Amino acid sequence: MDLFDQKTKLADMIHSNYLLLPVINRFGIRLGFKDKTVRDICLEKQIDMNFFLAIVNAFHNHDFFPEKELKSFSSVLIVDYLRKSHLDFKKISLPKIERLINQLVANSKSDDLKVIQGFYNKYKKELLEHIKDEEETAFPYVLELQKSYDAPGKPLPPELAQYSIQSYEKEHSNVDEKLFDLKNIIIKYLEPNYNMVDCNDFLFELFQFERDLTDHSRIEDHILVPKVMDIEKELKP
Ligand SMILES: [Fe+2]
Numbered sequence: 350m351d352l353f354d355q356k357t358k359l360a361d362m363i364h365s366n367y368l369l370l371p372v373i374n375r376f377g378i379r380l381g382f383k384d385k386t387v388r389d390i391c392l393e394k395q396i397d398m399n400f401f402l403a404i405v406n407a408f409h410n411h412d413f414f415p416e417k418e419l420k421s422f423s424s425v426l427i428v429d430y431l432r433k434s435h436l437d438f439k440k441i442s443l444p445k446i447e448r449l450i451n452q453l454v455a456n457s458k459s460d461d462l463k464v465i466q467g468f469y470n471k472y473k474k475e476l477l478e479h480i481k482d483e484e485e486t487a488f489p490y491v492l493e494l495q496k497s498y499d500a501p502g503k504p505l506p507p508e509l510a511q512y513s514i515q516s517y518e519k520e521h522s523n524v525d526e527k528l529f530d531l532k533n534i535i536i537k538y539l540e541p542n543y544n545m546v547d548c549n550d551f552l553f554e555l556f557q558f559e560r561d562l563t564d565h566s567r568i569e570d571h572i573l574v575p576k577v578m579d580i581e582k583e584l585k586p
């Protein structure tokens with residue numbers, strides 16, 4: 350699979366992979382690109398072009414994951430992108446999935462769907478707790494730690510010395526598995542008395558969300574956490 354570079358036209362990027370649209374929206378880029386290239390738009394919007402390219406290419410091509418390069422970007426840039434993704438999950442993806450499952454339950458006779466709806470509600474609650482924990486504990490810790498790292502010589506504030514990024518790393522596989530299980534129950538065990546159009550819409554949205562979320566978790570687990578662990582090793586020997 351090809352990779353995008355600074356000469357790639359934004360329009361070609363979206364023709365080649367429309368799932369990148371929400372990803373580039375997180376950088377403040379909206380449709381109506383005309384013939385602008387990645388370089389043009391990054392200059393215009395004052396976006397760090399190398400970071401932008403690393404993020405879109407990692408999403409587009411799963412075999413491409415420039416760990417070393419991504420780890421070299423500031424925690425501030427990485428956390429900012431992750432926070433914008435959280436906002437999309439909370440304000441766009443989850444409400445949309447919820448609308449679709451409500452519609453599906455209303456238009457089908459299947460009792461299985463009520464069970465699936467209950468399963469989804471539990472999954473959503475767990476995911477939102479995970480996001481809240483990152484927003485309120487992990488990300489502020491990362492940003493404070495980065496500040497201390499950037500100002501060598503100053504003693505580490507005691508609240509930073511107590512926390513470790515590894516405590517935050519554990520939960521992903523659990524949340525990711527639940528989303529896979531939800532899709533799997535629908536695909537394998539749903540009785541045929543359901544509304545086909547609504548159910549396909551619901552399932553497609555789950556697949557799309559899973560892809561976005563997997564990419565997000567991959568950046569957290571393979572970029573942010575190891576990067577912070579390196580900083581911790583230096584600051585808390
Ligand atoms: Fe997250």
Ligand SMILES: [Fe+2]
Pocket residue numbers: 479483521566569
């Ligand atoms: Fe996470």
